[in-house]
Amino acid sequence: MDWDKLRIFHSVADVGSLTHAGDVLHLSQSAVSRQIRALEEKLNVTLFHRHARGLI
8 A cells, every 4th residue: 555645645535625635745736636546546446526616
């Protein structure tokens, strides 16, 4: 398991936004999104439902 991906997942879950998690972690939104997508693919599960107003 990749601890960086878990750290990013925790931050996204905490703030509810890929963009805000990126700000907290000093990463771009696209980098956060790629890491979450990679974790979802590795686990074969959707971790967040993406909507225009944020994540669920």
